[in-house]
Amino acid sequence: MLYDVHCHIQETPASYGVIKSQDNIRYCVQATNYVDWKDVVELKRRFGDKVIPAFGIHPWFVEKIESGDIPPYWKDDLRRLIKEHGGIVGECGLDKVARNRESNQVYPFEPQIGLLKEHLRLACELNVPVSLHCVRAFGALADVLRDGQERKTLPPHIMLHSYSGSADMLRQMFCRGELGGRIYVSFSQFVNGRNVEKSKQCIQAVPEDRILVESDLHDAAAASEALDSVIGLVSQARGWSADEARERLADNSRRFFLRHGQS
Structure with a gap:
C-alpha cells in the first residue's frame, strides 16, 4: 500500500473516478480553506478508508479570518470534523513569499504565526498529526x-x-533532539523534482524511518505517476531498490498516521 501523504484531489472532482481503480494508494486529502472542508468530508464518505481527511487553513487564507469570511468558530468546526471523520490537522503553516492575487501584497506574516499556533494546539489537544506548509x-x-x-x-x-x-x-533545526522525535519530512516530484541534487541531500539528511512521499497534486489521475517519480528520487538518494523504498515508505506512513488510529 502506497500513501500519498499530502494531496488536494478534492479540487478536481473530474478525477475521482480513478480513486477506486488505484487499489494500492491511500490519499491524505488536505483542505486549505474553510469552504473546502465539506469537499474533503464528501471524499471520505464516498471512498472510506482510501481517504485520510485533513482539515486546516492554509496561510494564504489568513486574511479571510481577519475579514470574517472564515467564521470565528472555525476551530470548533475543525475539532468536530476530526472527531466525526478521523484524520489530521492540515494544511497550515507559514509563507513569506506568496502574494494575494487581488492586492499583489505578500500575505501578512504575524497573523500566520498566530494561526499556526492555534492549529498546533488543536492537533495536540486531539492527539493527531499535522501537515505543515513552509x-x-x-x-x-x-x-x-x-x-x-x-x-x-x-x-x-x-x-x-x-x-x-x-x-x-x-540537521540543525528539525531532525535532532526531542523535536526530531516528532518530525517527518515529505518530498514530492512537484516541488523537489525542480532541484534533484539539493533534494537528494535533504533526503539523505532525514532519518530513514522519517521519510514520506506525496504527490501534492490536485488531480487523482496524476498521483500514481507522481508518486512513482518521487519514490525513484528517494531510492537514488538512499541507495534503496524500488521495492525496498516502497516498503520503507509505507511503513513510515503507517507510523506517521498510526498515533491516532489510522493504520
Missing part, C-alpha cells in the same frame, strides 16, 4: 515549534510537506 520561513517555524515544545502544545507527529529548505536546516 516557504522561506524555516527559522520562524523552528521558533514556533520550540515554543510549542516548551509549552507542551505540540502534536505527536509533525510533517514538513514538500520540504524546500536545506539539508543543513534539517
